[in-house]
Amino acid sequence: MRILALDTSTPITSCALLEDDLVVWEKLLHEKAGDVLPSALGDLEGIQGVAVGLGPGSFTGLRVGLAAAKALSYARRLPIAGISSLQALASAEPGLVCAATEARRNEVFTQFFRDGVAQGEVGIVRAADLQLEGARLIRGTPSAVVIARLCRRSLLEKPYDAAVCFALAPDYRQGFANLT
Numbered sequence: 001m002r003i004l005a006l007d008t009s010t011p012i013t014s015c016a017l018l019e020d021d022l023v024v025w026e027k028l029l030h031e032k033a034g035d036v037l038p039s040a041l042g043d044l045e046g047i048q049g050v051a052v053g054l055g056p057g058s059f060t061g062l063r064v065g066l067a068a069a070k071a072l073s074y075a076r077r078l079p080i081a082g083i084s085s086l087q088a089l090a091s092a093e094p095g096l097v098c099a100a101t102e103a104r105r106n107e108v109f110t111q112f113f114r115d116g117v118a119q120g121e122v123g124i125v126r127a128a129d130l131q132l133e134g135a136r137l138i139r140g141t142p143s144a145v146v147i148a149r150l151c152r153r154s155l156l157e158k159p160y161d162a163a164v165c166f167a168l169a170p171d172y173r174q175g176f177a178n179l180t
Helices: 059-074 083-089 144-156 162-169
Strands: 003-009 013-019 021-031 049-053 080-083 096-102 107-114 122-127 138-139
Touching: 003 059, 003 144, 013 144, 021 144, 049 059, 049 144, 059 080, 059 162, 080 083, 080 144, 083 096, 083 107, 083 138, 083 144
Parallel strands: 003 049, 049 080, 096 138
Antiparallel strands: 003 013, 013 021, 096 107, 107 122
Protein backbone atom coordinates (compact mmCIF):
# COMPACT_ATOMS: atom_id res chain seq x y z
CA MET A 1 0.00 0.00 0.00
CA ARG A 2 1.24 3.48 -0.90
CA ILE A 3 0.63 5.85 2.05
CA LEU A 4 1.09 9.60 2.16
CA ALA A 5 1.59 10.80 5.74
CA LEU A 6 2.06 14.14 7.44
CA ASP A 7 2.34 15.75 10.83
CA THR A 8 1.91 19.49 11.35
CA SER A 9 1.62 19.53 15.14
CA THR A 10 5.00 21.24 15.70
CA PRO A 11 6.78 24.13 13.97
CA ILE A 12 8.51 21.54 11.75
CA THR A 13 6.24 19.88 9.17
CA SER A 14 6.97 16.21 8.55
CA CYS A 15 5.82 14.59 5.28
CA ALA A 16 6.53 11.11 3.95
CA LEU A 17 5.53 8.62 1.30
CA LEU A 18 5.76 4.92 2.07
CA GLU A 19 5.29 2.01 -0.29
CA ASP A 20 4.33 -0.95 1.86
CA ASP A 21 6.84 -0.45 4.69
CA LEU A 22 9.60 1.16 2.62
CA VAL A 23 10.22 4.91 2.75
CA VAL A 24 10.01 6.38 -0.78
CA TRP A 25 10.74 9.89 0.51
CA GLU A 26 10.61 11.90 3.71
CA LYS A 27 10.78 15.67 4.20
CA LEU A 28 11.19 17.83 7.29
CA LEU A 29 10.21 21.41 6.51
CA HIS A 30 10.89 24.37 8.76
CA GLU A 31 8.35 26.64 7.07
CA LYS A 32 4.79 26.99 8.35
CA ALA A 33 2.49 24.21 7.17
CA GLY A 34 0.23 26.71 5.40
CA ASP A 35 3.18 27.96 3.37
CA VAL A 36 4.39 24.55 2.18
CA LEU A 37 1.32 22.32 1.82
CA PRO A 38 0.25 20.96 -0.61
CA SER A 39 3.39 21.52 -2.72
CA ALA A 40 5.50 19.65 -0.14
CA LEU A 41 3.42 16.53 -0.67
CA GLY A 42 4.91 16.00 -4.12
CA ASP A 43 3.50 13.68 -6.77
CA LEU A 44 0.25 12.20 -5.53
CA GLU A 45 -0.08 9.51 -8.21
CA GLY A 46 -0.70 6.03 -6.93
CA ILE A 47 -1.45 7.02 -3.33
CA GLN A 48 -3.77 4.49 -1.69
CA GLY A 49 -4.17 5.93 1.80
CA VAL A 50 -3.57 9.03 3.91
CA ALA A 51 -2.21 9.10 7.46
CA VAL A 52 -2.06 12.21 9.63
CA GLY A 53 -0.83 13.25 13.07
CA LEU A 54 -3.70 14.64 15.15
CA GLY A 55 -1.69 16.55 17.72
CA PRO A 56 -1.84 17.96 20.28
CA GLY A 57 -0.12 20.95 18.81
CA SER A 58 -0.35 24.25 17.05
CA PHE A 59 -3.96 25.27 16.33
CA THR A 60 -3.20 26.63 12.86
CA GLY A 61 -0.70 23.91 11.99
CA LEU A 62 -3.12 21.14 12.92
CA ARG A 63 -5.95 22.77 10.96
CA VAL A 64 -3.80 23.10 7.83
CA GLY A 65 -2.43 19.57 8.03
CA LEU A 66 -5.75 17.90 8.71
CA ALA A 67 -7.52 19.98 6.05
CA ALA A 68 -4.92 18.91 3.45
CA ALA A 69 -5.21 15.25 4.49
CA LYS A 70 -9.01 15.31 4.48
CA ALA A 71 -9.18 17.13 1.13
CA LEU A 72 -6.92 14.54 -0.47
CA SER A 73 -8.87 11.67 1.08
CA TYR A 74 -12.23 13.10 0.02
CA ALA A 75 -11.22 14.13 -3.49
CA ARG A 76 -9.57 10.80 -4.32
CA ARG A 77 -11.82 8.58 -2.19
CA LEU A 78 -8.83 7.30 -0.21
CA PRO A 79 -9.01 5.79 3.27
CA ILE A 80 -7.70 8.11 5.96
CA ALA A 81 -6.49 7.47 9.50
CA GLY A 82 -5.04 9.65 12.21
CA ILE A 83 -3.04 9.05 15.34
CA SER A 84 -1.73 11.03 18.28
CA SER A 85 1.46 12.90 17.45
CA LEU A 86 2.74 12.10 20.96
CA GLN A 87 2.17 8.38 20.34
CA ALA A 88 4.22 8.69 17.15
CA LEU A 89 7.08 10.13 19.22
CA ALA A 90 6.92 7.36 21.83
CA SER A 91 5.95 4.30 19.78
CA ALA A 92 9.42 2.84 19.25
CA GLU A 93 10.76 3.65 22.71
CA PRO A 94 11.02 0.80 25.23
CA GLY A 95 10.18 1.24 28.88
CA LEU A 96 8.58 4.25 30.50
CA VAL A 97 8.93 7.47 28.51
CA CYS A 98 7.37 10.91 28.56
CA ALA A 99 6.68 12.19 25.05
CA ALA A 100 6.68 15.99 24.90
CA THR A 101 6.13 18.59 22.22
CA GLU A 102 6.20 22.36 22.47
CA ALA A 103 2.88 24.01 23.31
CA ARG A 104 3.54 27.75 23.65
CA ARG A 105 4.89 30.25 26.14
CA ASN A 106 7.28 27.81 27.84
CA GLU A 107 4.67 25.03 28.05
CA VAL A 108 4.81 21.48 26.71
CA PHE A 109 2.20 18.88 25.83
CA THR A 110 3.12 15.64 27.60
CA GLN A 111 1.95 12.06 27.77
CA PHE A 112 3.52 9.03 29.41
CA PHE A 113 3.92 5.75 27.51
CA ARG A 114 5.21 2.34 28.51
CA ASP A 115 6.50 0.30 25.57
CA GLY A 116 4.44 2.46 23.19
CA VAL A 117 1.17 2.16 25.14
CA ALA A 118 -0.33 5.32 26.66
CA GLN A 119 -0.23 5.41 30.46
CA GLY A 120 -2.59 8.33 30.97
CA GLU A 121 -4.04 11.39 29.36
CA VAL A 122 -2.26 14.24 27.59
CA GLY A 123 -1.19 16.98 29.96
CA ILE A 124 -0.03 20.55 29.54
CA VAL A 125 2.69 21.74 31.91
CA ARG A 126 5.16 24.55 32.11
CA ALA A 127 8.45 23.22 30.79
CA ALA A 128 10.19 24.19 34.05
CA ASP A 129 7.63 22.17 36.06
CA LEU A 130 7.92 18.95 34.03
CA GLN A 131 8.45 15.96 36.32
CA LEU A 132 9.49 12.73 34.66
CA GLU A 133 8.73 10.34 37.54
CA GLY A 134 11.38 7.82 36.44
CA ALA A 135 10.63 8.16 32.74
CA ARG A 136 12.98 9.16 29.94
CA LEU A 137 12.03 12.35 28.11
CA ILE A 138 11.38 12.03 24.37
CA ARG A 139 11.11 15.38 22.53
CA GLY A 140 11.18 16.28 18.90
CA THR A 141 9.14 16.34 15.73
CA PRO A 142 6.71 13.48 15.26
CA SER A 143 7.80 11.52 12.20
CA ALA A 144 5.40 11.14 9.27
CA VAL A 145 7.09 7.79 8.57
CA VAL A 146 6.10 6.53 12.03
CA ILE A 147 2.58 7.92 11.61
CA ALA A 148 2.21 6.04 8.31
CA ARG A 149 3.42 2.81 9.91
CA LEU A 150 1.09 3.19 12.90
CA CYS A 151 -1.92 3.91 10.64
CA ARG A 152 -1.13 1.28 7.99
CA ARG A 153 -3.22 -1.52 9.44
CA SER A 154 -6.28 0.70 9.79
CA LEU A 155 -5.85 1.94 6.21
CA LEU A 156 -5.53 -1.61 4.88
CA GLU A 157 -8.62 -2.84 6.72
CA LYS A 158 -11.01 -0.01 5.87
CA PRO A 159 -11.96 1.38 2.47
CA TYR A 160 -12.77 5.06 1.99
CA ASP A 161 -15.60 6.21 4.22
CA ALA A 162 -16.76 9.83 4.02
CA ALA A 163 -18.05 9.69 7.61
CA VAL A 164 -14.61 8.65 8.88
CA CYS A 165 -12.96 11.37 6.79
CA PHE A 166 -15.19 14.14 8.12
CA ALA A 167 -15.18 12.88 11.73
CA LEU A 168 -11.38 12.92 12.03
CA ALA A 169 -10.53 15.78 14.40
CA PRO A 170 -7.34 17.35 15.72
CA ASP A 171 -6.43 17.63 19.39
CA TYR A 172 -6.73 21.37 20.11
CA ARG A 173 -5.62 21.47 23.73
CA GLN A 174 -5.09 24.92 25.17
CA GLY A 175 -2.17 25.81 27.38
CA PHE A 176 -2.17 27.74 30.65
CA ALA A 177 -1.45 31.01 28.85
CA ASN A 178 -4.78 30.71 27.02
CA LEU A 179 -6.96 30.12 30.09
CA THR A 180 -7.19 33.73 31.20
